Amino acid sequence: MKVHEFQAKEVLRRFGVAVPESGVAATPEEAEAVARELGGGTVVVKAQIHAGGRGKGGGVKVVGGPEEARAAAEAMLGTALVTHQTGPEGRIVRRVIIESGMDIARELYAGIVLDRARETFVFMASAEGGVEIEEVAARSPEKIIKEWFDPSRGLMPYQARNLAYAIGLEGKQASNAAKFFIALARATVETDASLAEINPLVVTGDGEVLALDAKMNFDDNALGRHPDIAEYHDPHEEEPLEVEAHTYDLNYIKLDGNIGCMVNGAGLAMATMDLIKYAGGEPANFLDVGGAADVDTVANGFRILMSDENVKAVLINIFGGIVRCDRVALGVVEAMSKVEVDVPVVVRLEGTNAEEAAGILEESDLEFGVATNFKEAAEMAVAALNA
Numbered sequence: 600m601k602v603h604e605f606q607a608k609e610v611l612r613r614f615g616v617a618v619p620e621s622g623v624a625a626t627p628e629e630a631e632a633v634a635r636e637l638g639g640g641t642v643v644v645k646a647q648i649h650a651g652g653r654g655k656g657g658g659v660k661v662v663g664g665p666e667e668a669r670a671a672a673e674a675m676l677g678t679a680l681v682t683h684q685t686g687p688e689g690r691i692v693r694r695v696i697i698e699s700g701m702d703i704a705r706e707l708y709a710g711i712v713l714d715r716a717r718e719t720f721v722f723m724a725s726a727e728g729g730v731e732i733e734e735v736a737a738r739s740p741e742k743i744i745k746e747w748f749d750p751s752r753g754l755m756p757y758q759a760r761n762l763a764y765a766i767g768l769e770g771k772q773a774s775n776a777a778k779f780f781i782a783l784a785r786a787t788v789e790t791d792a793s794l795a796e797i798n799p800l801v802v803t804g805d806g807e808v809l810a811l812d813a814k815m816n817f818d819d820n821a822l823g824r825h826p827d828i829a830e831y832h833d834p835h836e837e838e839p840l841e842v843e844a845h846t847y848d849l850n851y852i853k854l855d856g857n858i859g860c861m862v863n864g865a866g867l868a869m870a871t872m873d874l875i876k877y878a879g880g881e882p883a884n885f886l887d888v889g890g891a892a893d894v895d896t897v898a899n900g901f902r903i904l905m906s907d908e909n910v911k912a913v914l915i916n917i918f919g920g921i922v923r924c925d926r927v928a929l930g931v932v933e934a935m936s937k938v939e940v941d942v943p944v945v946v947r948l949e950g951t952n953a954e955e956a957a958g959i960l961e962e963s964d965l966e967f968g969v970a971t972n973f974k975e976a977a978e979m980a981v982a983a984l985n986a
Contacts, residue, residue, distance in 0.1 A: 600816065600817045600819055600822065600828075600829075600831070600832060600892065601649045601816050601836065602649075602815055602816075602817070602828070602831045603647040603648075603649065603694070603831070603833065603836075603889050603986075604645065604647060604696060604724065604812060604814070604834075604937070605621065605623045605647060605694070605815055605899070605985040606815075607691065607795075607813040607814060607815040607830045608621065608626070608810065608813050609867070610786060610790060610815060610828065611782075611783070611786055611808075611810060611813060612832050613786075613787035613955075614780045614782050614783075614785050614789070614925040614972075615648055615777075615778075615782045616779060616786055616810060617779060617807065617808060617809045617810065618794035618809055618810045618813065619698045619699050619701060619809055619810075619811065620635075620698065620699045620868045621633075621696050621697060621698040621699070622636060622637070622696070622697050622980050623647075623685075623694055623695070623696055623697075624672055624694065624695050624696075624697060625678065625693065625694050626672075626676065626678070627670070627672045627673040627787055628669065628789070629672075630644065630668045630669050630671070630672030630673075630695055630697055631665045631666065631668055631669035633668070633670075633969050634662075634664065634665040634668035634669075634697050634816045635665045637697065637698075637906075638699065639664055639665055639839070640662065640663075640664065640699075640700065640859060640937050641658065641662070641663055641664070641699075641700030642661075642662060642664075642698060642699060642700055643661050643662075643697070643698045643700060644659070644660045644662060644668055644671040644672055644695050644696075644697055645658065645659045645660075645695060645696045645698065646658030646659070646675045646691070646692040646695055647692065647694040647695060647696055648680055648682075648685070648690040648691075648692060648836065649679075649715050649833070649836040649885050650682050650684040650690055650762060650912075651682065651683075651684050651731070651814075652682035652683045652684055652780045652872070653680065653682060655682065655683075655963065656680050656681055656682040656685075656689075657675075658675060658680045658682070658692065660675075661700065665728070666824065667957075668904050671695075672695050672697075673847060675692045676692055676693070676694075676695060677691065677692065677693075678691070678692055679691055679692075680692050680735060680976065690836065690929050694789060701801070701803055701809070701811075702803050702804035703802075703803060703804075703807070703811075704800045704801075704802050704803060704804050704810075704955060705726075705802040706729040706799035706800070706801055706870075707724065707725065707726055707727075707728040707766055707799060707800040707801070707802065708723070708724060708726075708727060708728040708729075708730075708732060708735070708797070708798050708799065708800060708847070708974045709722070709723070709762075709779075709780065709783065709796075709797040709798075709800045710723045710724075710732060710794070710796040710797065710798070711723070711726050711783065711784060711792075711794070711795045712793070712794050713793055713795075713813050714747065716794040717747060717960060718783070719748065719749060719750065719884050719975055720747065720748055720750055720752055720788070720881070721745050721746070721747050721748075722745065722746045722747075722758070722780065722784060723740050723743050723744065723745050723749060724743075724744045724762040724763075724765065724766050725743050725744065726742060727739075727742055728797075728798055728799035728800055729798065729799040731872060732796075732798065733797075740838050744761075744762055744765040746758040746761060746762055747792070748908065750788045750902045753781065753788060754780055754781050754783075754784035756777065756781065757777075758780075758848040759777035759778075759780040759781050760773065760774070760777050760782055762777075762882055762901040763776040763777050763780070768802070768974075770806070771806040772802055772806045773811075775806060775807060775808040776800075776802075777807045778808075779800075779808045779809075779810075783795055783797065783810075787815075788903075790815075790817060790825060790828060791817060791818045791821035791822075791825065792815050792816060792817050792818070792825065793816050793817065793818050794814065794815060794855050795813075795814070795815050796809045796814055796815075797810045797812065797814075799811050799812060810927070817914070822974040838853045839850075839909060840903055840906055841853060841904075843884075844899075844900075844903050847896070847899040847900070847903075847985055848889070848890070848896075849886065849887070849888060849889075849896070849899065849900055849903065850865065850868075850885070850886070850887040851884060851885065851886045851887075851900075852886075853883070853884050853885050853907065854872075854881075854882055854883055855881065855883075855909075856875075856880065856881025856882045856883040856884075856909070857880075857881060857907050857910060857911040857912065857981050857984065858880045858881065858882055858883055858910070858912050858914055858984070859880050859883045859884055859886070859904035859905075859907065859910040859912070859913040859942075860866055860872060860884055860885065860886055860899055860914050860916070861867050861886050861888060861897070861900050861901065861904060861911075861913065861914070861915045861916070862886065862887060862888070862915075862916045862917065862964070863887065863888050863889060863917050863918065863924050863927075864887060864889075864918065867883075867916065867918055868885050868886065868887045868981070869974075871914065871916045871973075871977070872885065872927040873976050874973060874974060874976075874977035875914065875980065875981065877977065878974075878977040878981040879979070879981050880981035880984065881910055882914045883907055883910045884903075884904070884907065884910075886900055886903065886904065888900045888922075889922075889928075893928045894926055894929045894933055896929070896930065897926070897927050897929075897930025897931060897934065898933050898934040899934075900913070900934075900986070901913075901930070901931060901934035901935065901938060902934060902937075905938050905939070905940060905942075910942060911942050911944070911945070911946065911984055912942050912943050912975070912980050912981075912983045913940075913942060913943070913944045913980075914945050914947075914976055914979075914980040915931060915944065915945070915946045916947045916973070916976055917925070917947070917948050917950075918947070918949055918950045918958075919948065919949065919951035919952060919953055920950055920951060921952025922951070922954045923956075924948040924949070924950055924951055924953045924954075924955070924956035924961060925951045925952040925955040927948060927956065928948060928955075928957075928959040929959060930944075930955035931944075931946065932959060932960070932961070932963045932965060935965050936965075943966075943968060943980075943983035943984075944966075944967050944968065945966075945967070945968040945969075945970055945976055945979045945980045945983060946960060946967050946968070946969055946970070946976075947969075947970040947971075947972070947973065947975075947976035948960075957969070966981075970981060
């Protein structure tokens with residue numbers, strides 16, 4: 600689960616990670632009031648959306664006082680902010696964060712992610728802050744310093760010092776950075792975060808080290824242990840169809856293609872998307888109806904597929920193990936009788952009660968393209984686009 604910058608900073612504060620003084624506003628009036636509470640001087644107004652590149656898109660403004668903060672917030676709130684991560688449609692700004700201005704001497708980078716190959720966390724630091732870490736990795740990978748650490752022990756002091764020295768800090772700056780790094784690692788581990796990224800990490804003129812920006816992602820499977828973090832969930836920042844699918848306990852991710860996929864099992868779903876690509880098509884989604892799919896599950900899944908206006912054909916690929924193919928067939932027939940379907944549908948059902956499922960499809964008054972194997976199903980779905 601992703602959270603907003605101001606929410607990530609609320610989490611980090613609890614673990615002693617240094618962040619600027621700030622407040623959140625949902626109206627221009629609130630933005631002005633927060634700016635006054637921060638002393639009435641220079642503040643930064645930042646749009647809160649789940650996407651990077653806000654500064655380049657006009658979502659970060661340095662202003663001279665409360666009145667200017669109000670004007671900046673008024674210009675941002677309720678508008679669609681477009682960045683390289685939002686797509687051309689952008690994201691609606693519903694809140695802004697107001698932060699105290701500060702004397703920035705240096706901009707650095709710090710981040711923690713799971714290294715799945717080593718099955719542990721890796722702490723990354725770079726002297727090139729304010730730049731996307733992917734750009735640094737591609738251009739100058741040697742400038743990214745890494746320290747792997749065991750989550751049961753946390754980032755060790757010597758590792759934190761190694762990171763600080765390696766990115767050119769010394770004296771008070773290095774000491775403050777080491778404390779910052781240890782606290783950030785603790786926050787990451789204890790909240791079951793899968794990502795904690797501080798970019799830029801700033802060093803002020805008097806040697807303080809703070810998180811000027813903060814991004815955190817959390818493991819969905821661990822949110823039961825963190826009800827306070829689960830409350831940060833913002834459905835406005837998600838694809839509406841994905842939010843709706845979640846209410847039906849469906850695993851759905853919208854993609855950019857035009858062939859809707861309904862599959863049981865994540866592995867089969869990935870393979871189905873691969874076969875569609877191999878056949879020359881583009882999948883419109885990842886949809887896993889699960890291993891215990893029944894008539895209602897399949898009907899709801901079909902409803903989600905047909906709600907995507909980009910879907911021009913549907914491929915249903917089910918392997919009946921725990922789930923019975925006849926149940927899936929009943930669900931498809933029921934869904935197509937209730938939902939207007941004006942695109943071709945290709946079905947491949949194999950496994951438990953596959954023969955019964957074939958009979959159900961054949962006896963219905965609906966038109967299906969029935970495939971006998973996996974490869975044929977993908978080819979039929981792609982061919983149906985041009986039929």
